[in-house]
Amino acid sequence: MPDTSEHIVIVGAGAAGLMAAREFARAGKRVTVLEARDRCGGRIHPLPTSRFGYPADGGAEFVHGEAPVTRGLLSEAGLSLQTIEGTRWSFDGTRLSREGRDNPHEAELHAALGDLNDDLTVAEFLRRHFAGDEYAPMRHAIERMVEGYDAADPERASTLALREEWMDGGHHSQGRVVGGYGALIAFLAAECCKHGVVIRLDCAVVAIEESTAVVVRCAGGEAIACDRVILTVPLPLLREIALPQAARELAAAAADIGFGNVIKILLRFSRPWWRGKTGDLADLTFLLSDETIPVWWTQNPSEHPVLTGWFGGPRTAALTGLNRQALIDAGIDSLATIFGLTRDDLERDLVAAEAANWAHDAFARGAYSWATPRTRAAQERLARADGTVLFSGEALYRGRDMGTVEAALASGLETAGLILQR
Known part of the structure; x- marks a missing residue:
């Protein structure tokens, strides 16, 4: 019994x-x-399938890395996992280009990380080992990843906790649950x-x-x-x-x-208009920039004409006064700048939109820990x-x-x- x-x-x-x-x-x-x-x-x-054409996720979306417990549960539930495919792009304020993974200081970074025994914050690690002007692009890339991907504050985030992520360039496998x-x-x-x-x-x-x-x-x-x-x-x-x-x-x-915050914006369009900007963008997955909403991704390899905007970390506090519609407007403005379009161009094709600042959620007060x-x-x-x-x-x-x-x-x-x- x-x-x-x-x-x-x-x-x-x-x-x-x-x-x-x-x-x-x-x-x-x-x-x-x-x-x-x-x-x-x-x-x-x-989020409702009727709004976005598929069961979109207004919160957590990706399955990261090996995720053995998640994969076991998916198998038990008869659900499948779709691996993310495609290319990463970036916008430097002037033009779009493929996101390069080449870091000329990669060997130095790995050596400094490998020699690290006592933990430091990310900001202190960079100040101590990579303070020179020649390292500025690498510092910017690392800080952008810590703030955007980990939703963390470089002045408080642990270097040792992020070491493995950095050693593989932050590009371990990601997928989505089908459904x-x-x-x-x-x-x-x-x-x-x-x-x-x-x-x-x-x-x-x-x-x-x-x-x-x-x-x-x-x-x-x-x-x-x-x-x-x-x-x-x-x-x-x-x-x-x-x-x-x-x-x-x-x-x-x-x-x-x-504990970090995330702002997430989903924009559904009548067509995947970004594919027509250049043939290479037909395979777009992630798009990085320094715009107000800095990170965007597609549903690639699925063909749903949805772009998802993401803004994570302590800098999200600058947008704390924006309501749902103002966040959607900020997302549209960011995309317009990145792709050299007008708001009218984008709004003409816009079918549905949703935005959430997870810091405003009374039962979360933010997104996730670090x-x-x-x-x-x-x-x-x-x-x-x-x-x-x-x-x-x-x-x-x-x-x-x-x-x-x-x-x-x-x-x-x-x-x-x-x-x-x-």
């Missing part, structure tokens, strides 16, 4: 929360998932329900109390008694939930883990499974691709495993 004597409450129905819930339920535990939103997925946010990440979340949620997990939506947790039992209090006034609570919410939300003293002291370690030189020690503290209030999620993942869906899934799996082994 299943052992339902222990009641586990999981706060957050994102990838980590659902993954942990399924593992507990499979082991016969009684599990309740409390989710503040009216949907599962968290920072995975599927979008929403399909994976739907599978996980269905699995949870099949195994008896109770998922409560529109239930924002405001406090956790400990006395003779653990009590989870929701914004609506409801109190739920349980034996153990696992918090899988984004790091900034830990400050907004009243916690017992021991858990509050533990949660303070999260200050040593970076490592500082003090992050690994903080993760070790937060990942402990020896209390009644525990922590899990992408921010606690100690592998290479921190801040990814893989990180969230792996952390949820690890947390459940640690508790079930006790």
